[in-house]
Amino acid sequence: MxxxxxxxxxxxxxxxIVDDERRNAELLKLMLTPEGxxxxxxxxxxxxxxxxxxxxxxxxxxxxxxxxxxxxxxATKIKQHPSTHNIPVIMLTxxxxxxxxxxxxNAGAEDFLTKPVDRAELCVRVRNLxxxxxxxDKLRVAHAALAVALTEASEARxxxxxxxxxxxQFLRAMSHELRTPLNxxxxxxxxxxxxxxxxxxxxxxxxxxRIKRASAYLLRxxxxxxxxxxxxxxxxxxxxxxxxxxxxSEVEGLCILQAKANGLELKVAECQHExxxxxxxxxxxxxxxxxxxxAIKFTPKDGSIIVTADDDSGxxxxxxxxxxxxxxxxxxxxxxxxxxxxDRHLTSDTQQGxxxxxxxxxxxxxxxxxxxxxxxxxxxxxxxxLTLPIASDISAAPPTEVAALQMEQPARRRAxxxx
Amino acid sequence: xxxxxxxxDNAANMTLATFLLQSxxxxxxxxxDAETGLTLTRAEQPxxxxxxxxxxxxxxxxxxxxxxSDAATRSIPVVAxxxxxxxxxxxxxxxxxxxxxxxxxLAYRDFLATIATHLVKATx
Numbered sequence: 001m002x003x004x005x006x007x008x009x010x011x012x013x014x015x016x017i018v019d020d021e022r023r024n025a026e027l028l029k030l031m032l033t034p035e036g037x038x039x040x041x042x043x044x045x046x047x048x049x050x051x052x053x054x055x056x057x058x059x060x061x062x063x064x065x066x067x068x069x070x071x072x073x074x075a076t077k078i079k080q081h082p083s084t085h086n087i088p089v090i091m092l093t094x095x096x097x098x099x100x101x102x103x104x105x106n107a108g109a110e111d112f113l114t115k116p117v118d119r120a121e122l123c124v125r126v127r128n129l130x131x132x133x134x135x136x137d138k139l140r141v142a143h144a145a146l147a148v149a150l151t152e153a154s155e156a157r158x159x160x161x162x163x164x165x166x167x168x169q170f171l172r173a174m175s176h177e178l179r180t181p182l183n184x185x186x187x188x189x190x191x192x193x194x195x196x197x198x199x200x201x202x203x204x205x206x207x208x209x210r211i212k213r214a215s216a217y218l219l220r221x222x223x224x225x226x227x228x229x230x231x232x233x234x235x236x237x238x239x240x241x242x243x244x245x246x247x248x249s250e251v252e253g254l255c256i257l258q259a260k261a262n263g264l265e266l267k268v269a270e271c272q273h274e275x276x277x278x279x280x281x282x283x284x285x286x287x288x289x290x291x292x293x294x295a296i297k298f299t300p301k302d303g304s305i306i307v308t309a310d311d312d313s314g315x316x317x318x319x320x321x322x323x324x325x326x327x328x329x330x331x332x333x334x335x336x337x338x339x340x341x342x343d344r345h346l347t348s349d350t351q352q353g354x355x356x357x358x359x360x361x362x363x364x365x366x367x368x369x370x371x372x373x374x375x376x377x378x379x380x381x382x383x384x385x386l387t388l389p390i391a392s393d394i395s396a397a398p399p400t401e402v403a404a405l406q407m408e409q410p411a412r413r414r415a416x417x418x419x
Numbered sequence: 420x421x422x423x424x425x426x427x428d429n430a431a432n433m434t435l436a437t438f439l440l441q442s443x444x445x446x447x448x449x450x451x452d453a454e455t456g457l458t459l460t461r462a463e464q465p466x467x468x469x470x471x472x473x474x475x476x477x478x479x480x481x482x483x484x485x486x487x488s489d490a491a492t493r494s495i496p497v498v499a500x501x502x503x504x505x506x507x508x509x510x511x512x513x514x515x516x517x518x519x520x521x522x523x524x525l526a527y528r529d530f531l532a533t534i535a536t537h538l539v540k541a542t543x
Contacts (some may be wrong), residue, residue: 114529172505175502175503175504175505176473176502176503177502178502179502179504179523179524180429180523181526182433182437182523183432183502183523183524183525184429184431184432184435185524186524187432187439187524187525187527188431188435190527191435191438196442215524219524226505226506243437395425408513
Protein backbone atom coordinates (compact mmCIF):
# COMPACT_ATOMS: atom_id res chain seq x y z
CA MET A 1 0.00 0.00 0.00
CA UNK A 2 1.30 3.50 -0.79
CA UNK A 3 1.56 6.04 1.96
CA UNK A 4 -1.84 7.74 2.06
CA UNK A 5 -0.24 10.97 3.21
CA UNK A 6 2.15 11.19 0.26
CA UNK A 7 -0.41 12.95 -1.90
CA UNK A 8 -0.14 15.93 0.45
CA UNK A 9 3.56 16.44 -0.06
CA UNK A 10 5.20 18.63 -2.67
CA UNK A 11 2.17 20.80 -3.37
CA UNK A 12 2.61 24.51 -2.73
CA UNK A 13 0.30 25.62 0.10
CA UNK A 14 -2.57 27.88 -0.94
CA UNK A 15 -3.31 30.99 1.07
CA UNK A 16 -6.46 33.08 0.81
CA ILE A 17 -6.09 36.75 1.65
CA VAL A 18 -9.35 38.49 2.55
CA ASP A 19 -9.09 42.27 2.69
CA ASP A 20 -11.32 45.01 1.32
CA GLU A 21 -8.37 47.32 0.81
CA ARG A 22 -6.56 46.33 -2.36
CA ARG A 23 -3.34 47.97 -1.14
CA ASN A 24 -3.22 45.83 2.00
CA ALA A 25 -3.86 42.68 0.05
CA GLU A 26 -1.09 43.54 -2.43
CA LEU A 27 1.31 44.17 0.44
CA LEU A 28 0.58 40.81 2.01
CA LYS A 29 1.03 39.15 -1.39
CA LEU A 30 4.41 40.80 -1.81
CA MET A 31 5.51 39.59 1.61
CA LEU A 32 4.37 36.01 1.03
CA THR A 33 5.31 35.46 -2.62
CA PRO A 34 9.00 34.69 -1.85
CA GLU A 35 7.81 31.81 0.39
CA GLY A 36 6.49 29.98 -2.68
CA UNK A 37 2.81 29.94 -1.73
CA UNK A 38 -0.09 30.07 -4.14
CA UNK A 39 -1.99 33.24 -3.21
CA UNK A 40 -5.70 33.86 -3.68
CA UNK A 41 -7.55 37.06 -2.81
CA UNK A 42 -11.07 38.09 -1.89
CA UNK A 43 -12.17 41.69 -1.32
CA UNK A 44 -15.09 40.99 1.06
CA UNK A 45 -16.35 38.43 3.47
CA UNK A 46 -19.10 37.45 1.04
CA UNK A 47 -16.52 36.99 -1.75
CA UNK A 48 -14.39 34.87 0.55
CA UNK A 49 -17.24 32.53 1.49
CA UNK A 50 -18.26 32.22 -2.17
CA UNK A 51 -14.72 31.29 -3.08
CA UNK A 52 -14.54 28.77 -0.24
CA UNK A 53 -17.54 26.98 -1.68
CA UNK A 54 -15.33 25.44 -4.34
CA UNK A 55 -11.75 26.16 -3.24
CA UNK A 56 -9.83 24.67 -0.34
CA UNK A 57 -6.98 26.96 0.70
CA UNK A 58 -4.57 25.76 3.41
CA UNK A 59 -4.75 29.01 5.36
CA UNK A 60 -6.81 32.20 5.47
CA UNK A 61 -5.58 35.69 6.32
CA UNK A 62 -8.71 37.55 7.37
CA UNK A 63 -9.07 41.27 7.87
CA UNK A 64 -11.44 42.26 10.69
CA UNK A 65 -12.72 45.61 9.52
CA UNK A 66 -14.64 45.13 6.30
CA UNK A 67 -17.87 46.61 4.93
CA UNK A 68 -20.72 44.11 4.87
CA UNK A 69 -19.74 40.99 6.85
CA UNK A 70 -16.90 41.74 9.20
CA UNK A 71 -14.01 39.40 9.89
CA UNK A 72 -15.58 37.89 13.03
CA UNK A 73 -18.71 36.88 11.17
CA UNK A 74 -16.68 35.38 8.33
CA ALA A 75 -14.45 33.49 10.78
CA THR A 76 -17.51 32.14 12.56
CA LYS A 77 -19.00 30.90 9.27
CA ILE A 78 -15.71 29.29 8.24
CA LYS A 79 -15.39 27.49 11.55
CA GLN A 80 -18.98 26.31 11.49
CA HIS A 81 -18.87 24.79 8.03
CA PRO A 82 -17.63 21.19 7.95
CA SER A 83 -15.79 21.65 4.65
CA THR A 84 -13.79 24.67 5.89
CA HIS A 85 -13.53 24.34 9.65
CA ASN A 86 -10.12 22.67 9.42
CA ILE A 87 -8.58 25.64 7.58
CA PRO A 88 -6.53 27.77 9.98
CA VAL A 89 -7.50 31.46 10.13
CA ILE A 90 -5.21 34.36 11.06
CA MET A 91 -7.12 37.55 11.93
CA LEU A 92 -5.60 40.90 11.00
CA THR A 93 -6.42 43.40 13.76
CA UNK A 94 -5.47 46.93 14.69
CA UNK A 95 -2.48 47.38 16.94
CA UNK A 96 -3.09 46.71 20.63
CA UNK A 97 -6.79 46.14 20.17
CA UNK A 98 -7.17 43.46 22.82
CA UNK A 99 -10.92 43.34 22.43
CA UNK A 100 -10.63 42.68 18.68
CA UNK A 101 -8.11 39.89 19.29
CA UNK A 102 -10.39 38.22 21.84
CA UNK A 103 -13.38 38.47 19.52
CA UNK A 104 -11.34 36.93 16.71
CA UNK A 105 -10.07 34.05 18.84
CA ASN A 106 -13.54 33.45 20.20
CA ALA A 107 -14.89 33.30 16.66
CA GLY A 108 -12.52 30.37 16.16
CA ALA A 109 -9.49 32.01 14.58
CA GLU A 110 -6.23 30.21 15.30
CA ASP A 111 -4.02 33.28 15.49
CA PHE A 112 -3.90 37.01 14.90
CA LEU A 113 -1.52 39.60 13.51
CA THR A 114 -1.52 43.29 14.23
CA LYS A 115 -1.36 45.92 11.55
CA PRO A 116 0.97 47.15 10.22
CA VAL A 117 2.06 43.62 9.56
CA ASP A 118 5.65 42.69 10.24
CA ARG A 119 6.95 40.50 7.39
CA ALA A 120 9.11 38.20 9.48
CA GLU A 121 6.33 37.64 12.02
CA LEU A 122 3.81 37.03 9.24
CA CYS A 123 6.02 34.41 7.61
CA VAL A 124 6.74 32.57 10.86
CA ARG A 125 3.11 32.48 11.95
CA VAL A 126 1.95 31.37 8.51
CA ARG A 127 4.61 28.66 8.37
CA ASN A 128 3.74 27.35 11.84
CA LEU A 129 0.05 27.19 11.16
CA UNK A 130 0.63 25.51 7.78
CA UNK A 131 2.75 22.88 9.52
CA UNK A 132 0.01 22.23 12.07
CA UNK A 133 -2.54 22.07 9.27
CA UNK A 134 -0.45 19.51 7.39
CA UNK A 135 -0.20 17.33 10.50
CA UNK A 136 -3.94 17.50 10.87
CA ASP A 137 -4.42 16.65 7.18
CA LYS A 138 -2.10 13.67 7.40
CA LEU A 139 -3.90 12.48 10.49
CA ARG A 140 -7.27 12.79 8.77
CA VAL A 141 -6.07 10.94 5.66
CA ALA A 142 -4.54 8.19 7.80
CA HIS A 143 -7.73 8.01 9.81
CA ALA A 144 -9.83 7.69 6.66
CA ALA A 145 -7.51 4.98 5.31
CA LEU A 146 -7.76 3.19 8.63
CA ALA A 147 -11.55 3.37 8.55
CA VAL A 148 -11.54 1.88 5.05
CA ALA A 149 -9.14 -0.87 6.13
CA LEU A 150 -11.28 -1.63 9.16
CA THR A 151 -14.41 -1.86 7.06
CA GLU A 152 -12.66 -4.16 4.59
CA ALA A 153 -11.31 -6.31 7.40
CA SER A 154 -14.70 -6.67 9.03
CA GLU A 155 -16.29 -7.49 5.67
CA ALA A 156 -13.60 -10.11 5.04
CA ARG A 157 -14.16 -11.54 8.49
CA UNK A 158 -17.88 -11.71 7.89
CA UNK A 159 -17.34 -13.54 4.61
CA UNK A 160 -14.94 -15.95 6.27
CA UNK A 161 -17.47 -16.57 9.03
CA UNK A 162 -20.18 -17.30 6.47
CA UNK A 163 -17.87 -19.69 4.63
CA UNK A 164 -16.93 -21.36 7.89
CA UNK A 165 -20.56 -21.76 8.90
CA UNK A 166 -21.34 -23.32 5.52
CA UNK A 167 -18.45 -25.72 6.00
CA UNK A 168 -19.63 -26.65 9.48
CA GLN A 169 -23.17 -27.24 8.23
CA PHE A 170 -21.88 -29.39 5.41
CA LEU A 171 -19.65 -31.50 7.66
CA ARG A 172 -22.44 -31.86 10.19
CA ALA A 173 -24.80 -33.20 7.54
CA MET A 174 -22.08 -35.39 6.05
CA SER A 175 -21.26 -36.92 9.42
CA HIS A 176 -24.89 -37.69 10.17
CA GLU A 177 -25.73 -39.03 6.73
CA LEU A 178 -22.68 -41.30 6.61
CA ARG A 179 -23.06 -42.66 10.12
CA THR A 180 -26.64 -43.71 9.55
CA PRO A 181 -25.95 -46.36 6.85
CA LEU A 182 -22.65 -47.22 8.49
CA ASN A 183 -24.58 -48.22 11.59
CA UNK A 184 -26.55 -50.75 9.56
CA UNK A 185 -23.50 -52.01 7.64
CA UNK A 186 -21.35 -52.68 10.66
CA UNK A 187 -24.26 -53.90 12.80
CA UNK A 188 -25.44 -56.52 10.32
CA UNK A 189 -21.88 -57.58 9.61
CA UNK A 190 -21.48 -58.34 13.26
CA UNK A 191 -24.74 -60.27 13.38
CA UNK A 192 -23.66 -62.41 10.41
CA UNK A 193 -20.23 -62.95 11.90
CA UNK A 194 -21.72 -64.17 15.16
CA UNK A 195 -23.36 -66.98 13.20
CA UNK A 196 -26.83 -65.98 14.32
CA UNK A 197 -28.16 -66.26 10.75
CA UNK A 198 -26.53 -69.62 10.17
CA UNK A 199 -23.11 -71.15 10.00
CA UNK A 200 -20.54 -68.92 8.31
CA UNK A 201 -17.92 -70.66 6.19
CA UNK A 202 -14.24 -69.57 6.26
CA UNK A 203 -14.46 -67.69 2.96
CA UNK A 204 -17.46 -65.77 4.26
CA UNK A 205 -15.61 -64.97 7.49
CA UNK A 206 -12.86 -63.44 5.37
CA UNK A 207 -15.38 -61.40 3.39
CA UNK A 208 -17.05 -60.20 6.56
CA UNK A 209 -13.64 -59.20 7.87
CA ARG A 210 -13.14 -57.09 4.74
CA ILE A 211 -16.50 -55.40 5.24
CA LYS A 212 -15.62 -54.69 8.88
CA ARG A 213 -12.24 -53.22 8.00
CA ALA A 214 -13.75 -51.07 5.28
CA SER A 215 -16.45 -49.72 7.60
CA ALA A 216 -13.91 -49.14 10.35
CA TYR A 217 -11.83 -47.21 7.83
CA LEU A 218 -14.86 -45.19 6.79
CA LEU A 219 -15.64 -44.34 10.40
CA ARG A 220 -12.04 -43.33 11.02
CA UNK A 221 -12.19 -41.17 7.94
CA UNK A 222 -15.32 -39.38 9.14
CA UNK A 223 -13.80 -38.87 12.57
CA UNK A 224 -10.47 -37.65 11.20
CA UNK A 225 -12.17 -35.11 8.98
CA UNK A 226 -14.19 -33.82 11.94
CA UNK A 227 -11.08 -33.75 14.11
CA UNK A 228 -9.21 -31.67 11.59
CA UNK A 229 -12.20 -29.37 11.20
CA UNK A 230 -12.19 -29.11 15.02
CA UNK A 231 -15.79 -30.19 15.17
CA UNK A 232 -15.21 -33.15 17.40
CA UNK A 233 -15.80 -33.17 21.09
CA UNK A 234 -12.76 -32.06 23.04
CA UNK A 235 -10.89 -34.29 25.40
CA UNK A 236 -8.41 -32.24 27.39
CA UNK A 237 -4.81 -33.38 27.35
CA UNK A 238 -3.77 -35.10 30.55
CA UNK A 239 -0.12 -34.17 30.93
CA UNK A 240 1.89 -36.44 33.19
CA UNK A 241 5.43 -37.63 33.50
CA UNK A 242 5.82 -40.68 31.25
CA UNK A 243 8.73 -43.10 31.05
CA UNK A 244 9.70 -43.12 27.38
CA UNK A 245 11.23 -46.59 26.98
CA UNK A 246 8.08 -48.56 27.88
CA UNK A 247 6.07 -46.54 25.32
CA UNK A 248 8.65 -47.45 22.67
CA SER A 249 8.50 -51.15 23.41
CA GLU A 250 4.71 -51.09 23.46
CA VAL A 251 4.62 -49.53 20.01
CA GLU A 252 7.16 -52.11 18.88
CA GLY A 253 4.88 -54.88 20.09
CA LEU A 254 1.91 -53.39 18.24
CA CYS A 255 3.76 -52.97 14.95
CA ILE A 256 6.23 -55.83 14.74
CA LEU A 257 3.85 -58.26 13.04
CA GLN A 258 2.80 -55.74 10.45
CA ALA A 259 6.46 -54.91 9.74
CA LYS A 260 7.35 -58.59 9.36
CA ALA A 261 4.40 -59.16 7.06
CA ASN A 262 5.77 -56.40 4.83
CA GLY A 263 9.26 -57.91 4.89
CA LEU A 264 10.70 -55.10 7.02
CA GLU A 265 13.01 -55.04 10.00
CA LEU A 266 11.64 -52.98 12.91
CA LYS A 267 14.26 -52.16 15.52
CA VAL A 268 13.61 -50.19 18.68
CA ALA A 269 16.73 -48.95 20.43
CA GLU A 270 15.66 -47.81 23.87
CA CYS A 271 17.53 -45.00 25.54
CA GLN A 272 20.47 -46.20 27.70
CA HIS A 273 19.17 -44.40 30.77
CA GLU A 274 15.56 -43.99 31.79
CA UNK A 275 14.08 -40.72 30.48
CA UNK A 276 10.69 -39.16 31.16
CA UNK A 277 8.61 -36.90 28.97
CA UNK A 278 5.81 -34.57 30.03
CA UNK A 279 2.99 -35.70 27.79
CA UNK A 280 -0.46 -37.20 27.49
CA UNK A 281 0.19 -40.95 27.54
CA UNK A 282 -2.47 -41.86 25.00
CA UNK A 283 -1.48 -39.07 22.59
CA UNK A 284 2.20 -39.89 22.90
CA UNK A 285 1.51 -43.48 21.87
CA UNK A 286 -0.88 -42.39 19.14
CA UNK A 287 1.77 -40.17 17.52
CA UNK A 288 4.43 -42.90 17.69
CA UNK A 289 2.04 -45.49 16.28
CA UNK A 290 1.20 -43.16 13.45
CA UNK A 291 4.89 -42.57 12.67
CA UNK A 292 5.81 -46.26 12.74
CA UNK A 293 2.80 -47.45 10.72
CA UNK A 294 3.52 -44.67 8.23
CA ALA A 295 7.11 -45.85 7.95
CA ILE A 296 5.91 -49.41 7.38
CA LYS A 297 3.60 -48.15 4.67
CA PHE A 298 6.24 -46.20 2.80
CA THR A 299 9.25 -48.50 3.11
CA PRO A 300 9.81 -51.07 0.34
CA LYS A 301 10.44 -54.76 1.15
CA ASP A 302 13.73 -55.66 2.90
CA GLY A 303 14.03 -52.16 4.31
CA SER A 304 14.36 -51.24 7.96
CA ILE A 305 12.75 -48.93 10.49
CA ILE A 306 14.73 -47.82 13.51
CA VAL A 307 13.18 -46.08 16.50
CA THR A 308 15.56 -44.31 18.90
CA ALA A 309 15.16 -42.01 21.88
CA ASP A 310 17.47 -39.59 23.65
CA ASP A 311 17.31 -36.36 25.60
CA ASP A 312 18.79 -33.04 24.66
CA SER A 313 18.54 -29.58 26.23
CA GLY A 314 15.26 -30.02 28.01
CA UNK A 315 13.57 -32.15 25.40
CA UNK A 316 13.03 -35.83 24.79
CA UNK A 317 13.60 -36.72 21.16
CA UNK A 318 12.14 -39.83 19.62
CA UNK A 319 13.29 -40.54 16.09
CA UNK A 320 11.62 -42.86 13.62
CA UNK A 321 14.05 -43.51 10.77
CA UNK A 322 13.17 -45.57 7.73
CA UNK A 323 14.83 -46.64 4.51
CA UNK A 324 11.69 -45.78 2.63
CA UNK A 325 10.92 -43.76 -0.45
CA UNK A 326 11.52 -40.43 1.25
CA UNK A 327 9.99 -37.17 0.07
CA UNK A 328 11.24 -34.38 -2.15
CA UNK A 329 12.61 -31.32 -0.33
CA UNK A 330 9.60 -29.24 -1.32
CA UNK A 331 7.26 -31.84 0.18
CA UNK A 332 8.93 -31.94 3.61
CA UNK A 333 6.51 -29.39 5.08
CA UNK A 334 3.59 -30.39 2.87
CA UNK A 335 3.30 -33.82 4.45
CA UNK A 336 2.07 -32.10 7.62
CA UNK A 337 -0.76 -30.34 5.82
CA UNK A 338 -4.21 -31.93 6.08
CA UNK A 339 -5.23 -34.23 3.21
CA UNK A 340 -1.77 -34.30 1.64
CA UNK A 341 -0.32 -37.64 0.70
CA UNK A 342 2.83 -37.37 -1.26
CA ASP A 343 3.25 -40.89 -2.59
CA ARG A 344 -0.09 -42.54 -2.98
CA HIS A 345 0.97 -44.96 -5.69
CA LEU A 346 3.22 -46.83 -3.28
CA THR A 347 0.49 -47.83 -0.90
CA SER A 348 -2.06 -50.51 -1.52
CA ASP A 349 -5.67 -49.52 -1.36
CA THR A 350 -6.32 -51.11 2.00
CA GLN A 351 -3.42 -49.26 3.60
CA GLN A 352 -4.29 -45.93 2.18
CA GLY A 353 -5.18 -43.23 4.63
CA UNK A 354 -6.61 -39.81 3.98
CA UNK A 355 -3.45 -37.94 4.81
CA UNK A 356 -4.57 -36.64 8.17
CA UNK A 357 -2.35 -38.70 10.46
CA UNK A 358 0.75 -36.53 10.29
CA UNK A 359 -1.26 -33.35 10.43
CA UNK A 360 -3.05 -34.51 13.58
CA UNK A 361 0.19 -35.85 15.08
CA UNK A 362 1.99 -32.55 14.65
CA UNK A 363 -0.91 -30.62 16.16
CA UNK A 364 -0.93 -32.96 19.13
CA UNK A 365 2.84 -32.69 19.58
CA UNK A 366 2.65 -28.91 19.52
CA UNK A 367 -0.27 -28.89 21.94
CA UNK A 368 1.98 -30.78 24.35
CA UNK A 369 4.65 -28.04 23.91
CA UNK A 370 6.68 -30.28 21.63
CA UNK A 371 7.00 -30.60 17.88
CA UNK A 372 7.11 -33.07 15.03
CA UNK A 373 9.59 -32.53 12.21
CA UNK A 374 10.81 -34.41 9.17
CA UNK A 375 14.18 -34.78 7.51
CA UNK A 376 14.14 -36.76 4.33
CA UNK A 377 16.20 -37.65 1.28
CA UNK A 378 14.21 -38.86 -1.68
CA UNK A 379 14.97 -42.48 -2.42
CA UNK A 380 17.07 -42.90 0.75
CA UNK A 381 14.61 -42.56 3.58
CA UNK A 382 12.89 -40.33 6.11
CA UNK A 383 13.49 -39.47 9.74
CA UNK A 384 10.62 -38.11 11.79
CA UNK A 385 11.63 -36.49 15.06
CA LEU A 386 9.09 -36.10 17.85
CA THR A 387 10.21 -33.74 20.59
CA LEU A 388 8.44 -33.48 23.93
CA PRO A 389 9.37 -31.52 27.03
CA ILE A 390 11.49 -33.54 29.40
CA ALA A 391 10.20 -34.39 32.89
CA SER A 392 13.06 -34.67 35.37
CA ASP A 393 11.47 -37.50 37.36
CA ILE A 394 8.10 -39.02 38.06
CA SER A 395 7.25 -36.79 41.01
CA ALA A 396 8.32 -33.59 39.28
CA ALA A 397 5.34 -33.28 37.01
CA PRO A 398 1.98 -33.56 38.69
CA PRO A 399 -0.88 -34.31 36.31
CA THR A 400 -2.02 -31.23 34.44
CA GLU A 401 -5.15 -30.80 32.42
CA VAL A 402 -4.58 -28.79 29.28
CA ALA A 403 -7.87 -27.81 27.78
CA ALA A 404 -6.47 -25.60 25.05
CA LEU A 405 -6.54 -28.23 22.33
CA GLN A 406 -9.89 -29.08 20.87
CA MET A 407 -8.89 -32.45 19.55
CA GLU A 408 -9.50 -36.04 20.25
CA GLN A 409 -9.39 -39.38 18.56
CA PRO A 410 -13.13 -39.79 18.68
CA ALA A 411 -13.24 -43.48 17.76
CA ARG A 412 -12.28 -44.43 21.28
CA ARG A 413 -15.29 -43.20 23.16
CA ARG A 414 -17.86 -44.47 20.73
CA ALA A 415 -15.91 -47.24 19.14
CA UNK A 416 -17.70 -48.58 16.13
CA UNK A 417 -18.98 -52.10 16.02
CA UNK A 418 -16.14 -53.04 13.75
CA UNK A 419 -13.29 -51.73 15.85
CA UNK B 420 -37.00 -58.73 30.59
CA UNK B 421 -38.02 -55.26 29.56
CA UNK B 422 -40.29 -53.67 27.01
CA UNK B 423 -38.45 -51.17 24.88
CA UNK B 424 -39.98 -48.71 22.41
CA UNK B 425 -37.74 -47.81 19.49
CA UNK B 426 -38.49 -44.56 17.67
CA UNK B 427 -36.45 -44.64 14.45
CA ASP B 428 -37.23 -43.62 10.87
CA ASN B 429 -34.50 -45.64 9.12
CA ALA B 430 -35.87 -49.14 8.44
CA ALA B 431 -32.50 -50.93 8.39
CA ASN B 432 -31.42 -49.42 11.67
CA MET B 433 -34.81 -50.11 13.20
CA THR B 434 -34.52 -53.78 12.28
CA LEU B 435 -30.97 -53.91 13.64
CA ALA B 436 -31.87 -52.38 17.00
CA THR B 437 -34.96 -54.59 17.21
CA PHE B 438 -32.90 -57.68 16.53
CA LEU B 439 -30.23 -56.77 19.09
CA LEU B 440 -32.81 -56.03 21.80
CA GLN B 441 -34.78 -59.20 21.08
CA SER B 442 -31.61 -61.27 21.12
CA UNK B 443 -30.98 -59.93 24.61
CA UNK B 444 -34.48 -61.08 25.60
CA UNK B 445 -36.32 -57.77 25.52
CA UNK B 446 -39.64 -57.24 23.83
CA UNK B 447 -39.80 -54.41 21.34
CA UNK B 448 -42.35 -51.82 20.25
CA UNK B 449 -41.60 -49.66 17.24
CA UNK B 450 -42.58 -46.26 15.87
CA UNK B 451 -41.12 -44.59 12.80
CA ASP B 452 -41.98 -41.02 13.78
CA ALA B 453 -42.13 -38.97 16.97
CA GLU B 454 -45.91 -38.48 17.06
CA THR B 455 -46.62 -42.22 16.84
CA GLY B 456 -43.88 -42.78 19.41
CA LEU B 457 -45.47 -40.35 21.87
CA THR B 458 -48.90 -42.00 21.51
CA LEU B 459 -47.39 -45.46 22.01
CA THR B 460 -45.41 -44.35 25.04
CA ARG B 461 -48.51 -42.98 26.76
CA ALA B 462 -50.64 -46.00 25.89
CA GLU B 463 -48.12 -48.79 26.43
CA GLN B 464 -45.90 -47.37 29.21
CA PRO B 465 -42.70 -49.15 27.99
CA UNK B 466 -39.75 -49.61 30.36
CA UNK B 467 -37.55 -47.55 28.08
CA UNK B 468 -37.63 -45.41 24.94
CA UNK B 469 -34.79 -45.57 22.42
CA UNK B 470 -34.98 -42.27 20.57
CA UNK B 471 -33.49 -41.40 17.20
CA UNK B 472 -32.98 -37.63 17.15
CA UNK B 473 -33.29 -36.64 13.50
CA UNK B 474 -36.82 -37.67 12.63
CA UNK B 475 -39.29 -36.48 10.00
CA UNK B 476 -41.61 -33.83 11.42
CA UNK B 477 -41.15 -33.50 15.17
CA UNK B 478 -37.57 -34.34 16.10
CA UNK B 479 -36.35 -36.53 18.94
CA UNK B 480 -35.34 -33.59 21.11
CA UNK B 481 -38.82 -32.14 21.08
CA UNK B 482 -40.40 -35.56 21.63
CA UNK B 483 -38.12 -36.18 24.61
CA UNK B 484 -38.97 -32.81 26.10
CA UNK B 485 -42.68 -33.65 25.79
CA UNK B 486 -42.21 -37.06 27.45
CA UNK B 487 -40.23 -35.48 30.27
CA SER B 488 -42.80 -32.73 30.88
CA ASP B 489 -45.67 -35.21 31.17
CA ALA B 490 -46.14 -36.78 34.62
CA ALA B 491 -47.47 -39.97 32.99
CA THR B 492 -44.25 -40.58 31.05
CA ARG B 493 -41.61 -38.61 32.95
CA SER B 494 -40.12 -41.60 34.75
CA ILE B 495 -39.55 -43.66 31.58
CA PRO B 496 -35.85 -43.49 30.67
CA VAL B 497 -35.17 -42.06 27.23
CA VAL B 498 -31.89 -43.07 25.58
CA ALA B 499 -30.86 -41.24 22.41
CA UNK B 500 -29.64 -43.47 19.60
CA UNK B 501 -28.31 -41.05 17.03
CA UNK B 502 -25.86 -40.37 14.23
CA UNK B 503 -25.41 -36.88 15.65
CA UNK B 504 -21.95 -37.42 17.07
CA UNK B 505 -20.22 -34.10 16.77
CA UNK B 506 -18.94 -31.58 19.24
CA UNK B 507 -21.77 -30.43 21.46
CA UNK B 508 -24.31 -32.96 20.19
CA UNK B 509 -24.29 -35.14 23.30
CA UNK B 510 -24.56 -32.11 25.61
CA UNK B 511 -27.45 -30.73 23.56
CA UNK B 512 -29.24 -34.06 23.55
CA UNK B 513 -28.83 -34.58 27.29
CA UNK B 514 -29.97 -31.01 27.91
CA UNK B 515 -33.21 -31.84 26.08
CA UNK B 516 -33.91 -34.46 28.75
CA UNK B 517 -32.41 -37.68 27.40
CA UNK B 518 -31.13 -39.94 30.17
CA UNK B 519 -28.57 -41.67 27.97
CA UNK B 520 -26.74 -41.21 24.68
CA UNK B 521 -25.52 -43.79 22.16
CA UNK B 522 -23.78 -42.63 18.99
CA UNK B 523 -24.09 -44.49 15.71
CA UNK B 524 -22.48 -46.61 14.49
CA LEU B 525 -23.28 -48.59 17.61
CA ALA B 526 -21.17 -51.38 19.04
CA TYR B 527 -23.61 -54.05 20.11
CA ARG B 528 -21.97 -54.89 23.45
CA ASP B 529 -21.80 -51.21 24.48
CA PHE B 530 -25.31 -50.81 23.18
CA LEU B 531 -26.76 -53.62 25.29
CA ALA B 532 -24.70 -52.57 28.30
CA THR B 533 -26.04 -49.01 28.11
CA ILE B 534 -29.60 -50.29 27.79
CA ALA B 535 -29.12 -52.57 30.80
CA THR B 536 -27.66 -49.76 32.90
CA HIS B 537 -30.63 -47.49 32.27
CA LEU B 538 -33.14 -50.27 32.89
CA VAL B 539 -31.52 -50.98 36.25
CA LYS B 540 -31.47 -47.30 37.13
CA ALA B 541 -35.15 -46.97 36.29
CA THR B 542 -36.22 -49.86 38.51
CA UNK B 543 -34.13 -48.93 41.55
